[in-house]
Amino acid sequence: MINKGVNDALAARDATRNGDDSHTSGPGARRPVQAASECSYSKFVKCKPLDFKGTEGVIKLTRWFKKMESVFSISNCTTSNQVKFTTCTLQDDALTWWNSYVKTTTSEKAYAMTWATLKKKMTGKYWPRGEFKKIKTEMWNLKVKGNDVVAYNRRFQQLALMCSRMFPKEVDKIEKYISGLPDMILGSVKASRSKTMQEVIEFTTELMEDKTRAYAERQADNKRKSEDIARNNQNQQPYKRQNTYQVYTVGNGDKRLYAGSRPLCPKCNYNHKGPCPPK
Numbered sequence: 511m512i513n514k515g516v517n518d519a520l521a522a523r524d525a526t527r528n529g530d531d532s533h534t535s536g537p538g539a540r541r542p543v544q545a546a547s548e549c550s551y552s553k554f555v556k557c558k559p560l561d562f563k564g565t566e567g568v569i570k571l572t573r574w575f576k577k578m579e580s581v582f583s584i585s586n587c588t589t590s591n592q593v594k595f596t597t598c599t600l601q602d603d604a605l606t607w608w609n610s611y612v613k614t615t616t617s618e619k620a621y622a623m624t625w626a627t628l629k630k631k632m633t634g635k636y637w638p639r640g641e642f643k644k645i646k647t648e649m650w651n652l653k654v655k656g657n658d659v660v661a662y663n664r665r666f667q668q669l670a671l672m673c674s675r676m677f678p679k680e681v682d683k684i685e686k687y688i689s690g691l692p693d694m695i696l697g698s699v700k701a702s703r704s705k706t707m708q709e710v711i712e713f714t715t716e717l718m719e720d721k722t723r724a725y726a727e728r729q730a731d732n733k734r735k736s737e738d739i740a741r742n743n744q745n746q747q748p749y750k751r752q753n754t755y756q757v758y759t760v761g762n763g764d765k766r767l768y769a770g771s772r773p774l775c776p777k778c779n780y781n782h783k784g785p786c787p788p789k
Contacts, residue, residue, distance in 0.1 A: 548586070548588055548591075549585045549586045549587040549588060549591060549595075551591075553585050554585045554587055554591075554595045556585075557580075557581040557584045557585045559577060559578055559581045559595075559596070559599050560573065560574050560577045560578070560599065561599050561600075561601050562574045562599060562600055562601065563600075563601045563602040563603060563604055564600075564601075564602060564604030564605075564606075564607060564635075564636055565602065565603055568636070568637045568641060568642075568645065568672055569668055569671075569672065571632065571633070571636050571637060572671050572672045573671070574599075575629055576671065578596055578599075578625075579625075582625075589624070589625070592625040593620075593621055593622075593623055593624070593625060594621050596628065597621075597628075604632075604636075607635060608620075611631075642672075645669060645672055645673060646673055646676065648669060649666075649669040649670070649673050649686070650686075652665060652666060652669065652690050653690040653691075653692075654690055654692050657721075657722055659691075659714055659715055659718040660715065662690065662691075663714075663715065666687055666690070667707075667711075670683055670707075680705075680706060680707065683707055684704065684706075684707060684710050687707065687710060687711070687714075688700055688710065691714065694721060695714065695718055695721060699713060699714050699717065
C-alpha cells in the first residue's frame with residue numbers, strides 16, 4: 511500500500527510538471543512535446559511551390575508533382591488542405607481546367623478529393639497515353655552520344671522521374687543507366703558496384719572526364735611529335751638540294767659535248783685520229 515501511494519504521488523508530481531513546464535527548468539524536468547501546428551496557406555507559400563500552366567509538358571508536370579509533395583512534408587500541410595492549397599498554384603490552361611471541374615462537381619466535392627486523385631486526373635489530362643509510350647521507348651533506347659555523359663545524365667534523370675514505375679528498385683534504375691554507357695567506361699562503372707544513382711552518376715562523370723583529359727593529352731603529344739618531325743625534315747631539305755645540284759653539275763662537266771674536228775672513235779668512244787691510245 512505504501513509503495514502504491516508513493517507511485518501515485520510521483521505520477522501526480524510528473525503530471526503537474528508536464529502541465530506547467532514553462533516554469534520548470536531544473537534538472538530532470540521534462541519539456542512537453544509540442545504538437546505540430548496546422549499549416550496555413552502563408553506557410554505553404556513560403557516553401558515556394560512551383561506553378562503549373564498546363565502547357566509545359568510532362569517533364570514540368572512531373573517536377574510539379576515532386577515539388578508539391580516536398581512542400582507538403584516541409585510545411586506539415588494536412589491532407590484536408592493539400593488540394594485546396596495546391597490548386598492555387600495552377601495558372602492559365604491548368605487553372606481554366608480546374609475552374610471548369612469545380613463548376614461541374616461543386617466546390618465542396620472538388621476540394622474534398624485526395625492529392626492522389628488530383629494527380630491521377632491531371633496525369634490523364636496533361637499526360638496522354640501515347641506520349642507516355644514515346645517516353646518509355648526513349649528511356650529503353652537511351653545511350654550516351656559520343657562522350658557527352660553530362661547530357662546523358664540530365665536526360666536519364668528526366669525520363670526516370672517520369673517512368674518511376676519502370677524501376678521499382680534503385681538497382682533496376684542503376685542497371686538501366688549503366689547499359690547506356692559507352693564501352694570505354696562500361697566495365698569500370700560496373701566494377702564500381704555503386705549503391706545509389708547519385709554515386710553511379712558521380713563516378714561515371716569523373717571517370718569520363720579523366721578519359722577525355724587523357725585522350726586530349728595524347729592528341730596534343732602526337733601533334734607536337736608530328737610538328738617536330740616536319741620541322742626537322744624542312745631543315746634538312748636544302749642540303750639535299752645542294753648535293754643534287756653539285757652532282758648534276760659534275761655529271762654534266764664529264765659528259766660535255768666535243769666541239770673539235772677529230773672523229774669519234776666507235777671503240778673507245780673518244781674523239782681522236784688513228785689507233786686508240788693505250789690505256
